[in-house]
Amino acid sequence: MAKIIGGVATTHVPSIGQAIAENKQKDPYWQPFFRGFDFVHDWLARERPDAAVVFYNDHGLNFFLDKLPTFAVGAAEAYRNEDEGWGIPVSRSIAGDPALSWHLINALVADEFDITMCQDMLIDHAVTIPMALMWPGQNWQGIKIVPISINTVQHPLPSMARCFKLGRSIGRAIETYEQDLRVMIVGTGGLSHQLDGKRAGFINKEFDQLCLDKITNEPEILTKYSVHELVAEAGAQGVEFLNWMAMRGALPGRVSQVHRNYHIPISNTAAATIVLENHPEPRLKAA
């Protein structure tokens, strides 16, 4: 049976892609962010995931505002990245796992999540940058992904509670998958930032700390925030935290936060990386 080993959540600021391309990981500006990945690399080497379910938001590469799904699940053999228009280098493709994708799709729809299914799906920097951070040199040949896009762009957005439940449904589905896969969950984006309007440059360290503290063992507290409150507290683009909530929802066991890195700023963003481990709950014997 498949096993959920844990989750990684991290920022996906496009300029990180530029910094990687220009080998700036050790520059004083970038080092406080990139050093947060030393632990992640060791953790991945130890945990050896076979597959990753990646919750992210598309920024206008695969989807446009004319037809914008709230939740879209990839079911492709491979996922390509393309020119996004602002000059970050195009990444190499990432392998998909259609069998796992369809298992998740079937389970989600049975669970009343009426998702969009995508047999062709371009992935943007919100997938490729976290992957390149976790697998430097884009050495991600050993892993297959199921990308799940959440609309964080055009309101109305799904709620924190809804994204958490989406994650829970995914978590339950993975645990019933018959193949012996070690599966990790990824959530990308955030934390607080705002790119647009007179409030551009807004960052809220206090709220970010609350999110980083509560996501591990009290995520229900975070599900109480409305999207409107999330925009107010985290900034217009800080709503990408919805991807983190879905990631957390997909960890069904006893969860511990084994790593946290938080740094202000990377570009306009409060940058954060966490690793959550998922430990299976001891099975209760049937009465």
Add this chain to the structure above:
Amino acid sequence: MKQDIPGTIMFDGDQAQKGLALNRMCFSFNSADNRAAFLKDEDAYCSRYGLNEEQRAAVKSRDVLRMIEAGGNVYYLAKLAGIFGLNVQDIGAQQTNMTVNEFKAKLVAAGGEHG
């Protein structure tokens, strides 16, 4: 959708309807050929995508706040800004009426002593 967060226009259904042509044009800038065509003849390119007068004037002025007023979404406007070599820090400075260095300093300050 309540638009009551200071300095923030939530990109809701009203904004999405208003901005569809402008955002569609910006979406086209994923292609290098389209970026070149825009630079070659901006007016013709805006016409091809059916921008209204407000949107054309906003694009011409390079004023991001005006483009947002006209229904632009920042993820799409960033593709337009990229054509002029501007990143999100440049447009952040422009929208907040600061120099880029002042804007960057404000971000660093948000981190406090222990960043």
